[in-house]
Amino acid sequence: MSVKRELYLGDLMMLAATVIWGAMTVFSKQILAELDMFNMIALRFLIGFAVCLAVFHRRYRGLDRVTVRHSAVLGVLLFVSYLFMVWGCKYTSASNAGFMMSLTSVFIPVILRVTQHRAPSLRLVASIAVTLTGVGLMCLSRVVKPNIGDLICVGSAFAYSFQMIYTEKYAHKNDPVVLGTLQLLFVSILGFICSFVFESRFILPQSTAGWVQLLYLAVMCGGAGFILQTGAEKRIPSSHASLIYATQPVFVALSAFLLMGESITLRQIVGIVVVFIGVLIVEYKREAAEETSVA
Numbered sequence: 238m239s240v241k242r243e244l245y246l247g248d249l250m251m252l253a254a255t256v257i258w259g260a261m262t263v264f265s266k267q268i269l270a271e272l273d274m275f276n277m278i279a280l281r282f283l284i285g286f287a288v289c290l291a292v293f294h295r296r297y298r299g300l301d302r303v304t305v306r307h308s309a310v311l312g313v314l315l316f317v318s319y320l321f322m323v324w325g326c327k328y329t330s331a332s333n334a335g336f337m338m339s340l341t342s343v344f345i346p347v348i349l350r351v352t353q354h355r356a357p358s359l360r361l362v363a364s365i366a367v368t369l370t371g372v373g374l375m376c377l378s379r380v381v382k383p384n385i386g387d388l389i390c391v392g393s394a395f396a397y398s399f400q401m402i403y404t405e406k407y408a409h410k411n412d413p414v415v416l417g418t419l420q421l422l423f424v425s426i427l428g429f430i431c432s433f434v435f436e437s438r439f440i441l442p443q444s445t446a447g448w449v450q451l452l453y454l455a456v457m458c459g460g461a462g463f464i465l466q467t468g469a470e471k472r473i474p475s476s477h478a479s480l481i482y483a484t485q486p487v488f489v490a491l492s493a494f495l496l497m498g499e500s501i502t503l504r505q506i507v508g509i510v511v512v513f514i515g516v517l518i519v520e521y522k523r524e525a526a527e528e529t530s531v532a
Contacts, residue, residue, distance in 0.1 A: 248477075254463075257462045267447075268450040273436045275435060276440065289464070304411045304416060308422075312423025322338065338394050338485065339482075340394040346362075364480060368516060372512055374505070375509060376508075401482070404467055404475065417464040
């Protein structure tokens with residue numbers, strides 16, 4: 238497969254993951270009516286790992302210590318990011334949380350510039366600026382009043398930036414399916430530990446709707462989503478992957494419209510259009526292939 242096709246395949250894989258994650262905010266809020274936070278995290282990621290292991294067990298035959306260590310690093314970063322996201326959503330609106338999480342597209346180029354001297358192209362900088370403008374139109378009200386929840390969600394975006402950077406690095410050294418699924422086990426272990434330490438009970442969902450929500454979060458958002466992300470970051474730079482990830486508020490709004498009957502305003506429609514214009518500004522050329530190499 239040519240380099241250009243590999244890049245476009247990586248784009249499509251990351252976009253597919255982002256579409257899947259669009260319903261995550263809706264289902265996470267709903268399932269928390271039945272389960273405590275760490276209880277939900279432990280169950281969600283354990284079920285996701287179990288399903289992936291059953292499907293891809295043959296790919297685990299060559300599992301080595303390096304892959305386990307890399308998966309553990311990704312799992313810890315993912316746990317911290319997800320914990321901060323759920324915690325932050327308690328103190329801020331879902332719209333503000335979506336905007337703060339899209340800041341990964343800003344953090345990653347800055348982190349790479351500082352740690353690996355990988356300067357973003359002017360095209361990428363322009364794309365990020367336009368995309369964030371669109372996300373802002375979608376998510377933020379005319380009067381923005383930052384609060385503690387917003388800052389916590391910024392912390393989530395910062396942790397997830399490192400998760401994406403290390404995913405790009407490790408995906409070139411490990412089987413992306415094993416790497417993308419084994420990290421779920423480590424998130425689940427941390428969830429179980431925190432649940433038993435900080436929560437008074439550990440239960441299973443009590444309703445059919447609760448099980449549907451949990452299974453979507455586990456199998457689709459957990460298993461399929463992170464397999465797609467890891468496969469994508471084997472093909473495209475984390476800076477580009479984060480730009481596609483920044484479109485997630487679009488799919489959150491569409492999921493809320495389809496699943497909960499929430500309306501979409503004209504301002505949000507304009508924001509959606511601007512977001513996709515921002516993403517389309519980036520055109521892959523031969524130089525883009527060089528960015529995929531990890532320093």
